Amino acid sequence: MQLEGKTAIVTGASSGIGAEFSKALTEKKCRVHGIARRTERLEKLRSQLGNLFIPVTLDVNDYSAMERWVTDTFHGDNGDPGSSPENGTSTGPDILINNAGLGMFGAIDELPPEHWDTMMQTNLTSVFRLTRLIVPMMKASDTTNHIVNISSVAGLLGNPNISGYNATKFGLRGFSEALMKELRNFRIKVTCIYPGSIATGFFDEHGGTHPNMMQGSDVANTVIHLLETPDNFLIDEITMRPLIPKPPGK
Numbered sequence: 001m002q003l004e005g006k007t008a009i010v011t012g013a014s015s016g017i018g019a020e021f022s023k024a025l026t027e028k029k030c031r032v033h034g035i036a037r038r039t040e041r042l043e044k045l046r047s048q049l050g051n052l053f054i055p056v057t058l059d060v061n062d063y064s065a066m067e068r069w070v071t072d073t074f075h076g077d078n079g080d081p082g083s084s085p086e087n088g089t090s091t092g093p094d095i096l097i098n099n100a101g102l103g104m105f106g107a108i109d110e111l112p113p114e115h116w117d118t119m120m121q122t123n124l125t126s127v128f129r130l131t132r133l134i135v136p137m138m139k140a141s142d143t144t145n146h147i148v149n150i151s152s153v154a155g156l157l158g159n160p161n162i163s164g165y166n167a168t169k170f171g172l173r174g175f176s177e178a179l180m181k182e183l184r185n186f187r188i189k190v191t192c193i194y195p196g197s198i199a200t201g202f203f204d205e206h207g208g209t210h211p212n213m214m215q216g217s218d219v220a221n222t223v224i225h226l227l228e229t230p231d232n233f234l235i236d237e238i239t240m241r242p243l244i245p246k247p248p249g250k
């Protein structure tokens with residue numbers, strides 16, 4: 001896909017890899033609707049990235065607000081004013097990056113059920129809810145579209161004390177594989193990515209980052225490569241890891 005003039009939705013755009021995806025996409029002259037709850041972070045990003053970045057304050061778990069936003073932004077008279085076939089840009093979203101997510105860790109007998117529910121809703125159910133709103137527009141499009149789901153190596157390997165997070169990311173893997181087979185003949189690519197540790201705010205409550213973690217920009221560059229592949233070429237899964245995962249000196 002040629003990214004210039006295209007329209008993307010990135011969830012979890014206010015920090016970490018979502019902010020890096022937004023930066024990399026706007027550098028390619030792609031319009032980005034960046035969804036997150038923290039308005040001030042999104043506004044700061046707009047001041048850095050320019051008007052191709054459109055801040056969207058939304059909680060992905062507020063399904064009626066999300067539905068209203070999709071309708072207001074992409075359908076009818078209120079359609080996205082910056083995008084139209086006349087000015088060479090597309091009207092509906094060409095790219096959906098389902099990235100918003102969080103990890104709440106703990107032993108099975110200590111993990112509060114509310115933490116399980118929050119992870120399930122944010123990491124998995126909201127992906128289903130947003131994707132089902134976007135897919136009809138992608139099916140109606142006469143160009144190739146792309147959905148990228150951000151799982152984790154925790155979507156491939158179970159480990160102690162992260163059972164809830166594991167369950168959401170394994171779930172996202174199954175969802176992505178099914179969707180890939182369901183949507184390929186509509187010219188909609190589906191890719192699921194499985195990163196190891198990346199230096200982001202994800203670790204604010206899990207011991208902090210260290211210099212051997214991957215950088216968000218490396219993950220974003222890989223996603224740009226995925227999106228720019230030729231139309232009839234699909235990379236459906238990518239695992240990425242730091243070469244040496246342990247902190248320096250450990």
Ligand SMILES: NC(=O)c1ccc[n+]([C@@H]2O[C@H](COP(=O)([O-])OP(=O)(O)OC[C@H]3O[C@@H](n4cnc5c(N)ncnc54)[C@H](OP(=O)(O)O)[C@@H]3O)[C@@H](O)[C@H]2O)c1
Nearest residue numbers: 012014015016017036037038060101152197198200201202
């Ligand atoms: N960092 C890693 O090592 C790593 C490895 C593998 C996979 N991942 C995955 O990568 C994704 C991004 O994480 P990150 O590492 O970039 O961490 P991060 O900096 O904490 O970013 C998480 C993003 O998700 C958004 N978010 C969380 N709950 C939300 C909600 N209810 N509604 C809307 N947005 C919400 C946050 O925005 P607001 O708080 O502003 O809403 C934030 O922008 C997650 O799915 C994570 O599981 C991370």
